[in-house]
Amino acid sequence: MDFRDGAHNLYHIIVASLHIGKLRYLAVVIESEEAHQTSKVIKLLQWLDSVGVKNVCLYDMNGVLKKSKDTIFQIMKNAKSIEEVNEDVTHHAPDHMTLEFVSYVDGKEAVAKAANLIFVENFKRHDIGGELDHQILLESHLNQALQIVGCKGPEPDLLLVYGPVRSHLGFPPWRIRYTEIVHMGSLNFMRYGSLIKAIYNFTKVRHNYGT
């Protein structure tokens, strides 16, 4: 048995000991130039599936991954789109993967659309004189409006960034309040071991949320 076989077996041991239930929703941000490498993206998803990560949001700024959606679903036959899943994705039975595809338009633009929706609804309710009650706009209203304009995904617990930059490249700002962000390096050099380590480190961290 050479070293790599040994390492592979050790990964299995580590994976078996992961508290993968702590990772309810994972986001993967890929720099758009690297996102064209669909085969690598699929390989990453297969790794995640094998480890037990079932809910994944794929993001790249320019929507390259959205264009690769069909190809990805052809290969990942046990995966479903988040639009197909009715129940709360973080509570669904783990017999299939749920994939969400997100790009820049689902971030800041979506917040502007959601705010617009609230204003329009408010105008309809106060139609005499077109008075707008700006005080009614609360965080919960924006949450609901974002769902209506199509931003259904929850806040990811963990966000992995693949690419040369250590930023999240415009991932929907409304969804990353307490998301743990880990830079993984270039997708060209992605390693199974590094992925396992990132997930392992996440699952063993105790999270305070400012209180």
Next chain:
Amino acid sequence: MTFLSCRFAIFCFKVASRRAAPSRSSSKRSSSSLSISWLSSPSRGTSVRKDDAPVSTGITASVPYVSRKGVSPVVECGVPMPAELREELMPKHVAVIMDGNRRWAKMRGLPPSEGHVALVPPLRMVVKLCLCWGIKVLTVFAFSTENLLRPKLEVDFLFSHFERTANSEIEAIMRERIKITVIGDTSKLPKSLQKTITIIEEKTKDNSRLHLIMAINYGGKYDIVQACKSVAKKVQDGIIHLEDINENIVEKELKTNCTELPYPDLLIRTSGELRVSNFLLWQLAYTEFFFHKKLWPDFGKDEFVEALKSFQQRQRRYGFLS
């Protein structure tokens, strides 16, 4: 699987994953560290000097230094820029999440209040280095909307500590020509602190050497919601039309629009946490993150230089749509 075999497996996994990680590029502008981000020791860059002259002569008085090439000067203030940093690659806007104060106190058997007191010296140090090295905006996360849920005694101490510190530092702030702005829901703060904030903002509004933005009772979602409310008010007042609302309109109403440089180039977070914790959610889209394990009270000049050096070695992407 027994406990010991599991522990052994974890140990071997750590060794294996270190070997499996790709080697780090040693070039000055490495495209990627290729390692898990919070192990953030950037690779060594070459020393940078302009025309073989030192970037800073270390004169303590504030004497403008003009480089031979006529590049914008770095005002001398007694802390020369380290050789491994380049003036032209300095971030214009640095944001800091000053995390770990309570843990620092707990590790020393001290009450949380001592951790909050220990917050000030490193902040003073970072402010000074920003002044010396030409960073124009420094935004610090002093108190989040979630922090209000902490024990009342601790919260009250924090607010009175902010007030005392602001009053005791005002002379130095004016001498160094620092502009102070507080962002956040100040309506929930004690009246005396609100008054202190108003006075200090008014007194410093014309200062321009460094803009220090203190986020107090601030939350990224709060900022977005209040921006949307401002937009709604403008629609109501006929200043803008409903159909004109887009992300740019919302962006202009965010609290960070108190500066011409609202988007941080670099975010530093201490204590090893790898999250933004509801800080500047909208503004951080292209911000480079630097996470450091040290607790904030232990954050020193070396750690700040490490963050700046790491920033300067990165290839920045601004997400231009191609």
